[in-house]
Structure formats: structure tokens, C-alpha cells
Amino acid sequence: MGLAVVTRGLDPRARLADFGVGLAGTSPHTNVLRRRHLYDRRAALTFLREHLDVTSEAGDGLVQVQHRFRLSTVEVATLLLEAHRSDPKRPKPKAGSILQRLYDSKSADSIPYAEPVPFEPDPAAPRLDGIGTVTLGKRRIPRLGVGCMRLVSHGGYVDGEVVTAIGLPLSPEANRHALLNAVQGSGVRMLDLARGYGPWPGFGEGMLCDWFPLPRRGLMLASKVGYRRTVSATWAVDLDPKFLRAELTASRQVFGAAVPLMYLVVRSTPTTPVVHRPKQLARALAPLVEAQREGEIELLGVANVTADELEVLREAGPIAAVQNRFTLGALRNAPQRAVFDRCAELGLPFVTWGIFGEGVQPRPEAAPVVVEAAEELGVTAEELTLATLLAAGAHVVPLPGPGRRASLDSCLRGAALRLPAAMRQRLLGALM
């Protein structure tokens, strides 16, 4: 498809300094950078016009275009749409192609791109103090992560149905910068993503790397492999070792460094199709174990597992963390509670996602005991939900998915809440 001509290998973490940060000034140096950036954009647009067929490819080609022309991930998406719109012959986007996903994004007409802003921790962000830490390999990190799914992607439309995380994010770039600056200022150290968030694999990973060199900020990034996009379904679980191997290599290429924590997603929702699942689940973990040995990933985790699967997978490799969908209601659900309890016994960090109902509107009402106690404390039910999850076990690491700065601040306030002993007893007594 012609992409072999594209040079590979520029360090993605160096690119921000190359084209973004500092462009506000008017020194001769910044003018040179700006001109070079405009030149790169024009060259990329020409290239994409000539290779519009890359849009039906898996996305690795676009990652190469990005590296070759020193562009940010969102810029490549913008230019791809521009290349297609300005083509007089304009081929109809193929079903399931990246181009179609971009058109299907709600935000296709107003691409949320702005020049990257200099990274500055926000000193006004609420601080995460005294919530305790968990151990992940050689790191000790505070017991709150931030899920970035909504920052790097948004639902698109497939066959008239809204689906999660395949499109471009809705919010403007400035919102994401403000949110990440607040994360950095707050003391949160774990950001969570997946290979699949955004219109092409690695899009979300690339977006975070575009902003700032995460490792140098002390931030730990977690990503996930184990599912792919298909034309007939938006997600499908694929645990084929060959596919996983290729995904890990691609992820390493986007990061330009070892991925700090990579989860194997063992299943998705009950209705998500399964393309491939080895009879022996342990075989699916083998590529991650190998990637860890080869220094492509630092730590490995598993996501969406049952207690039995966790045992099988622990035999197959050094699991550093478990990430499951887990709401306060799950404390009374025997199969979900079994994973929670086993992680506590093993001292394994138990990262919980979907704690606010995954953004479904109207949001499912919190349990009456939580609503009442939140009123007494003068906090929101979400804030108390977070505090209660933290109180339920020292191994729990809640992973909320804020899309706005206000929601992040609220999460930080919730995590910092110190529950009076009697209230803690009342809540945990009713919920566990």
C-alpha cells in the first residue's frame, strides 16, 4: 500500500517539543519550528491524498505517517478527513474502515484539535493525600487511577447504534490538557487506556504520548490488549497469541518505551463476540510474558477475569494487577466478590472500573445507604462511592473515568474523604 516508503522510528515523546510546546513565542527558532510544522502538515496531506486506501488498514500505517511527518495523533485524524473531503473523486469509505469511523464520530465536523499547550502541573487541583498506596513492581502508587477512555475517544455510530470508544473525543484538546495537568498536580500516578480506544488501534496511546513524556512526569500508563474491531461488531475478543504479539509490538512502537503495565482483557460484555479464545487460557498470556522478558512491557495484568481464570493465569505468568468492572453493588455478588477477596488474600492491586455505571444516562441510583450518608456529609453520592470503595479493602484502586475537569476534581475530593468510623461501619455493614 505504499507505506513502506515512510520512514519509521522518530521518538514520539520527542515530537511535542519539536512541533508544539514553545510555538507561542516569536523567536527565530520558534518561527523555524512553526514553518517546519506547516511544511510537515502539507506534506502529510499530500501523502494521505495519494494513499487514501490506508484508511481501510489496521491503523499501523497511520502511526507511521504520524512519526514520519512529526504530527500529533489528532492532527493525523484531521488531515485524513481533509484528504478525503478534498478529493474530487472521493471514494465512498469502506464499511468498518478508519475513515468511516471518523465520519461516524459525533465530532467529525468539529475535530477537537488545538495546538498542544505547555505541560504544567496545576497547583490548584485537589491533592490526593493519605489514601495509601499499592505496590506495582518497583513502584508504589496512590490508590486512585484515572481512566482516559473519555479523554481520547467517544462513541460513534454503527448501524444506527451508539457504541463506545471508537470515535474521536468530543471535548476540545484544551479540556484534556487541563484535566491532565490537574491529574499531575493532584498526585494521581496511574492513567488507564487500551489499544482500542479511538478510531484506530493505538490512537489513544498516541494521544497521551503526544502531550508529554509520561515516564518523566512520574506517571504510569496502563494499556490493554485482547480485543479488536470488526466490521460486523464494534468489538470482538481476540486472544490469538499471534494477534496479541503484534499488538504488543505496535503498542511499544507508539510509546517509544516499555509499556509500564499491560493488561490482557480476558472478556468483554456477555454479548461481545469472541473471534478467538484458546482452549487453554494460559496460552493467551504467553505473548505478554514473553514481551515482559524482552523488555517491551514492564508489568502484566489481567482484566475482566473470574476467580478461576485468575488462578489459571497466575500459574502462567507474574500477574501484577487485576482490573475488573466492579461497583459497590458487586460487593454482594458472589462471583465478583470472589475475585475481590482472592486479590486481597494475594495482596494484588484490584483496579475497579465502571464504578459510576460507565456514563449511562440516567445514571443508576446509588444504594439508599450511600445516598443518605452522602447527604449527611454534604458530598455527592459519587464522592462517597469512591470513599467507600477505598474503605472496602486496602488492595482496591478505584478507576473512575472523568471526561471533564469538574468530575475529576469531584473524584479527588471523594478519594480524600475521611469517613467517621461509625459511618464507615454503617456503609460497609450494609454493602458487604
Ligand SMILES: NC(=O)c1ccc[n+]([C@@H]2O[C@H](COP(=O)([O-])OP(=O)(O)OC[C@H]3O[C@@H](n4cnc5c(N)ncnc54)[C@H](OP(=O)(O)O)[C@@H]3O)[C@@H](O)[C@H]2O)c1
Ligand atoms: N477493563 C475493561 O474492559 C474496561 C472497559 C471500559 C473502561 N475501562 C476503563 O475504566 C475507566 C472508567 O470507565 P467508564 O468511564 O466507562 O466508567 P465510569 O467511571 O463508571 O463512568 C464515567 C462517567 O462518570 C462520570 N463521572 C466520573 N466521575 C464523576 C464524579 N465524581 N461525579 C459525577 N460523575 C462522574 C463521567 O462524567 P463526565 O464525562 O461528565 O466527566 C462519565 O460520564 C475507563 O476510562 C477505562 O480506562 C476498562
